[in-house]
Amino acid sequence: MREYGTYSWRNPWFRWSILSVCGTTVAAVMVGFIWLPSVQGDFSAQGLWASICRAAGVPQEWGERPDNAQRAGSTTSVVLDQAMTRPGASEAAGRGATLALQQCTMCHGVRGVSQTSVPNLAGQYAEVILKQLTDYRTGARASAIMQAMAKNLSARDVSDLAAYYALLARLTPSSEAAAAGPVPPLVNSADAMRNIASCASCHGGVDHKLGAPWLDGMPKEYLALQLTAFATGERRNDSYAQMRNMARQLSAAEIDSLAGFYARR
Ligand code: HEC
Numbered sequence: 474m475r476e477y478g479t480y481s482w483r484n485p486w487f488r489w490s491i492l493s494v495c496g497t498t499v500a501a502v503m504v505g506f507i508w509l510p511s512v513q514g515d516f517s518a519q520g521l522w523a524s525i526c527r528a529a530g531v532p533q534e535w536g537e538r539p540d541n542a543q544r545a546g547s548t549t550s551v552v553l554d555q556a557m558t559r560p561g562a563s564e565a566a567g568r569g570a571t572l573a574l575q576q577c578t579m580c581h582g583v584r585g586v587s588q589t590s591v592p593n594l595a596g597q598y599a600e601v602i603l604k605q606l607t608d609y610r611t612g613a614r615a616s617a618i619m620q621a622m623a624k625n626l627s628a629r630d631v632s633d634l635a636a637y638y639a640l641l642a643r644l645t646p647s648s649e650a651a652a653a654g655p656v657p658p659l660v661n662s663a664d665a666m667r668n669i670a671s672c673a674s675c676h677g678g679v680d681h682k683l684g685a686p687w688l689d690g691m692p693k694e695y696l697a698l699q700l701t702a703f704a705t706g707e708r709r710n711d712s713y714a715q716m717r718n719m720a721r722q723l724s725a726a727e728i729d730s731l732a733g734f735y736a737r738r
């Protein structure tokens with residue numbers, strides 16, 4: 474038997490140890506960077522490259538291509554800020570009222586309360602209106618009607634409209650209607666097994682989280698449609714996918730009862 478040098482390629486031990494190290498590395502890369510990220514929920518939303526970056530722990534801005542916020546399918550580009558919640562100057566609200574009368578009341582109602590399945594805007598938090606209109610403008614939130622409406626609004630129009638609608642009186646709940654049905658458990662208690670926080674901890678009742686819309690009195694069809702759209706990922710403009718992650722865990726019956734509950738209030 475011939476003797477080879479320890480580090481010679483013709484030494485089978487040396488050759489196979491190198492090949493097995495390479496093989497293991499390739500397999501680990503495939504699993505960690507391709508396979509695992511690809512089975513995560515939002516894989517297709519941001520593409521393979523974003524998934525690889527996320528798997529490697531790279532901060533999002535590095536992996537993101539500059540046009541990402543503009544691409545349909547990406548999440549929001551709006552960074553919420555407490556300053557957005559301050560009621561605008563009366564001049565801003567006055568200008569917003571004029572714009573609303575010309576462009577919005579036919580669908581959202583004269584006083585911001587709609588009679589159809591269009592969402593109410595009266596008393597909606599200013600930062601919510603700002604964020605949602607901006608998301609329609611950039612295409613981060615898809616809606617043929619609202620994207621066409623928002624495209625024609627300037628940044629100032631958007632903030633004036635937000636100031637105006639935030640000042641309008643909310644629908645006053647009728648106490649009989651509110652008492653007419655059961656309170657779904659998720660409204661007030663979290664479900665730790667499914668990683669769902671109570672709705673009231675963000676949407677008012679217990680606490681209000683910046684950017685979480687006022688839901689009480691919204692049309693039931695609208696609420697159910699939005700929850701379903703979050704669940705399927707069709708709507709994906711919620712920062713950090715917080716609504717998508719929860720909505721995905723809800724059954725159709727839960728969506729129906731939650732939408733019914735908020736619509737009754
Ligand atoms: C032709 C009817 C129509 C007109 C006109 C219209 N909207 Fe809408 N609006 C809708 C519909 C329908 C939706 C729900 C779209 C969806 O499912 O995302 C909506 C959604 C919104 C939302 C999101 C509400 C929420 O709770 O997330 C805001 C904000 C909004 N509209 C503001 C406006 C403003 C401001 C104007 C006027 C400049 C306007 N809309 C004009 C039909 C209309």
Ligand code: HEC
Nearest residue numbers: 659670671672675682684685686696699710711712716731
């Ligand atoms: C961690 C905070 C948080 C919790 C808990 C939460 N939400 Fe949300 N929700 C949000 C935020 C923030 C948005 C706005 C997302 C965006 O920016 O478009 C939202 C949006 C929504 C919308 C869309 C409303 C509109 O007008 O567009 C509905 C409907 C909704 N949530 C229902 C629920 C229900 C029902 C629950 C309880 C099962 C719940 N949410 C729990 C934070 C939360």
